Amino acid sequence: MFTGIVEETGTVVAFEDRQAAWRLILDTETITDDLAIGDSVAVNGCCLTVVAIEGKRIHFDLLAESVRLTSIEGIGPGGKVNLERALLPSTRMGGHFVSGHVDGTGVVENIEPRGKDFFFRIRPENPENLRYIVHKGSITVDGISLTVAEVDASGFVIWLIPHTMEITNLHTKKVGDKVNLEYDLIAKYVEKLFAGGGGPN
Structure with missing residues (x-):
């Protein structure tokens, strides 16, 4: 669950069609400070799971359905994406309840x-x-x-x-x-x- 209050913008490094899944790789600045593999991050509003972290670089695997329903495939290297970590119970609710499931x-x-x-x-x-x-x-x-x-x-x-x-x-x-x-x-x-x-x- 998210609030829709963007924490930072990340930069697309690559979006690759790999054998097991689509792989999205982003460069970030701050959200990796307390991020762990398996955590959820909203990327342009699409809830994705972190599968690898390399310093400030984050990797996500995407289902074909996520690619079909979102604009992520068309962004391209160098493109900017909005990032928000999943809601904590102590977080101020500044936006509204956002599931991260793009319609x-x-x-x-x-x-x-x-x-x-x-x-x-x-x-x-x-x-x-x-x-x-x-x-x-x-x-x-x-x-x-x-x-x-x-x-x-x-x-x-x-x-x-x-x-x-x-x-x-x-x-x-x-x-x-x-x-x-x-x-x-x-x-x-x-x-x-x-x-x-x-x-x-």
């Missing part, structure tokens, strides 16, 4: 500085997922807990303060880029319950 990707349609803030419009690649997004609700974009400012039939808008742009990978984004999206877990449970899918009957 799919979205495409950045517009980025504009407006005054001191930044305007982002994002179109989910599966438009049916817009039913999970509500005005002033929570959305996870590349692992960042954000508030929905606007939503319509084709996409949604988020506003970013300069601090968020500075400490996350969003300052590297351009129109047409893909981002990972995780929708509010509560909305998905409520939908299933009201659809009568909450039990065997």
Whole structure:
């Protein structure tokens, strides 16, 4: 479980199609300080397990499903990714409950500085997922807990303060880029319950 409050950005060293699994290798600065093999880290919002640590360099193995549902394969060496270690019981809950299970990707349609803030419009690649997004609700974009400012039939808008742009990978984004999206877990449970899918009957 995560909060969606990014701790740092890491740099992609390699993303390799190995015989046993896909291997993602990242260079980091601070999150390795108390990290151990087997720990969970959200990488652009995708929960991954640490399989090797070499100084400040971290290795992850990915399932084919993780590659299919996320934007990780397309980032490339030198690309920046948002990193957050798993939630501790003593951690301040600054964002919202984020599982790290990416629902799919979205495409950045517009980025504009407006005054001191930044305007982002994002179109989910599966438009049916817009039913999970509500005005002033929570959305996870590349692992960042954000508030929905606007939503319509084709996409949604988020506003970013300069601090968020500075400490996350969003300052590297351009129109047409893909981002990972995780929708509010509560909305998905409520939908299933009201659809009568909450039990065997």
